[in-house]
Amino acid sequence: LKNGDNQRFRSDFFKLHTNNQIDFFNMLNEPNRQLFYHLVRPEEFAPIFSKLEASEQKLIIEELEEKYALKTIEFLPTDEVVDFLSELPKEMSDYYLECMDVRESERIIVHLKYKQGTAGAIMTTEYVTVNPDETVGEVFRRLKIQGKDAETIYYVYVVEGDNRLVGVISLRELVVNDTDITMQSVMKDQIISVRTYTQQEVVIKIIKDYDLLALPVVTLENQLLGIITIDDIIDAYNEETDEDFGKMAAISGAIDLNVSAHSVIKIRLRPLIFLFVLGLIPAVIILSMPKFLEQIALTAIFIPLITGMAGNTGTQSLAVILRGLSKGKINKESFVKLLKRELLTAASVAVICGAVSAIIGYALAEKNILMGMIVGSSTAISLFICTMAGLFIPYAAYKMKMNLAIISGPFIAAISDIIAVIIYIAFICILL
């Protein structure tokens, strides 16, 4: 397709929807991508670039000629430049900021200061404002010119003097009104707005509850700072759901498939260690009840600890893959990538938790070294196997087009219990 006629490639390519352009772009190898950059101008590449995942953007920007890269960034909407730069190492983002137009870079620096997850961080500054005394006809003429750069023209914001927001009117209302009516008389003056520090989930709730397509962000004095559009919100909503899912499986911040193994290990270990301490409590209680300890033997007190830990790691990897499947992000390629990360994570977590439980086992079992080794090895091996079970069981069910409803956290926890008990018994029967 690409070897031949350049002009023809361009005309064919730009007939495609941006999404298909991206699919096409993703299929290219490095030399073909370099050819692609020659054929496509930075302003045409910007919309494609802006839709790539953050991790891909980082790779692509490095292989671009610097001039081309800067031009591409220039053509991104402000909020996406902010997103992109906030993912880069500090020295790189500083460099790009220095190369930019001063006014633009100042605006971006202001944005970068807003905390992730607040309205300030997701708002855009490309919108259309009008004066209260302009007529519908004048506004339409203005939209014809400004409309190309604005992120949305479905709302027009009416501002006075000091950029103070006094009204809002939807494009829909503009269309149904006569051309000689002024903004003053058609605008809605009861404006729903948020502040830069408003939490993302509150923004989502407002946009959803009020069926808005965009929401203005204002200062205490009602000065318009930016707007949040519904497509930004859908992205944010996705993040929120990831968060909720992460919370449910004790791995907040590590649901996304692109998070590195290093971060994933850290994020997952923290709750596991905490849960390990909780899991010790039943053992300690049993130990402190001599009458009950008579009924069961020392070896039994470790059962809840080992099964509990195995269940937790299984649930963690389950949450990652279930969420990925439901977002439609799991295919063969991404599964292999995920599998590599999970193997590394499972191994690290198993070694660390195994070592900790060996020491605890040794201490609780009246300083019996053999018992410490048994508890440690059983924990390590069952954690590793159960992390893999949490990954493979749902993936296999999905591949076999089975109903995923039974593959729940408790289901994986129950399977993990079984695996952990078998491993523990095996060690005891062999070594004790």
Add this chain to the structure above:
Amino acid sequence: LKNGDNQRFRSDFFKLHTNNQIDFFNMLNEPNRQLFYHLVRPEEFAPIFSKLEASEQKLIIEELEEKYALKTIEFLPTDEVVDFLSELPKEMSDYYLECMDVRESERIIVHLKYKQGTAGAIMTTEYVTVNPDETVGEVFRRLKIQGKDAETIYYVYVVEGDNRLVGVISLRELVVNDTDITMQSVMKDQIISVRTYTQQEVVIKIIKDYDLLALPVVTLENQLLGIITIDDIIDAYNEETDEDFGKMAAISGAIDLNVSAHSVIKIRLRPLIFLFVLGLIPAVIILSMPKFLEQIALTAIFIPLITGMAGNTGTQSLAVILRGLSKGKINKESFVKLLKRELLTAASVAVICGAVSAIIGYALAEKNILMGMIVGSSTAISLFICTMAGLFIPYAAYKMKMNLAIISGPFIAAISDIIAVIIYIAFICILL
């Protein structure tokens, strides 16, 4: 406020945003609502009615005069009538269908046939279509008239002859183009569309990936049947997330706070019984390994079973309240309502699972009646307490504005383990 001037109430009330109107309406008691219906016309009540929860709609429709009720339904958009009727008992929805305009009711019957969760079930038929040879100016004049009834005017669909979809143009593109250009030349002819049977999650993914505000639903012959707008999708997306959350905690379909206790009990018991069988496996394995059974006593084999069950019920109630909190739906009032439902659910589940495990305990413990009683009672009591713990711990953390991140499924499972072990020990020490 309401006793005085009716005219003044109306003018004040209609200045409010629909959402605040709903808040106001929800605060009214029955006699005040009757007064309200006298002051507000059905066509004005319809937008408020359409935003109520399905369970509230059912109650409200019964207290309306029949004529008023029918008028209200008439003024709802087709997709919302469908939603509403599909929630009613068959004889009631049939009755309303008979009272309606024949053409409208035929359209609704077609809709009701589409399976829940498919594009057909969420699409709307109120949209604007134009001919390929109309000019931008003509389309604007047409929007001025038709725009009021359409669910969205942000896309205009270009159809030929037999309602065959040949193009689509956004209002944004209409605005930036000159008034004498024909649709033929500005419309996009590469149309992204779905079929009536397309799954909701696929629709969501397309709308999200392509940043659309609406998506057409067409037949195999490309005839336009309806459109799905982004606000319908946000509702659907919410349902999908509920589903995902439900799957994670093994309670698909019972996340919503409005589901009745009866259904919740059924939905939750099924996985619990299944998980109970899985939970038995470690016990059976231990029993079948005489060498290991020597190491631990008979009483120990029930520990994984009881702690596992307790953890599962805790996770189930946790998922319901975490999801409710994250949707911003939990306040004091709704918590009390939820609490009542959960008390009933917990009690029923505890009695049933307790009875089952008493029998199993009796059978596994060499037909020891006392052991059966201990296992049964421990299971029942710990299931009940752990369901409540899954509800109260996150609610208390939320009330005390604590970080909810540590309140995860595994955390509640670990707490449940502790509770269950204590209860089991207590029974054994007292009775054995």
